[in-house]
Amino acid sequence: MSDLLGRLRERGWRMTAQRRVVAEVLDGDHVHLTADEVLARATARLPEVSRATVYNTLGELVALGEVVEVTTDGRAKRYDPNAHRPHQHLVCSGCGKIRDVHPEGDPLAALPASERFGYSVSAAEVTYxxxxxxxxxxxAA
Structure with a gap:
């Protein structure tokens, strides 16, 4: 579980009803929703939440480092609340569904020194x- 709500409480993030519903929609495992999907789910729970509030809240959560923007194959940005546990993504080439995966090993170690071209590499993003x-x-049908 991403425990987004718990992390936000620990930070003392101001939890209005609208911001809370956005965080609740995002909280969970393997959550990779677009902004429009967040809006649809949030308004189903709290009809008065506005598009602007959802987009502003998503932007703030990304700026805080509590949610990560994920973009695959030029599709819409998706929002991943699993921001504090290193992971990669497994993406369906058909429907675009995204799952978090935690393969063993260090992806940085897979890049040999001869392929670093003098860069000081600090992160790797792997997409399966x-x-x-x-x-x-x-x-198959």
Whole structure:
């Protein structure tokens, strides 16, 4: 579980009803929603939440480092609340579903010194691609 709400409480983040519902929608494992999906789920819970509030709250959560923006294949930005545990993403090439994965080993170690070209490498982003079970089954049908 991402425990986004707990982290925000610890930071003393001002929790209005609108901001709280956005955080609640994002909280969880394997959550990678677009801003429009966050808006739809938030308004289902709290109809008076506005588009501007959702977008502003997402921007603030990203700026705080509590949510990470994820973009794959030019699709809409998605928001990942799993900001504090290192992980990579597994993306379905068919439907775009994203899952968090935690492979063993250090992805930085996979880049040999001869391929670093003098860079001081501090992070690596690895994205695994394939078909989810639903898309694979639809293709076989």
């Amino acid at each position: 691609r394939g078909l989810c079970p639903d898309c694979a089954a639809a293709g």
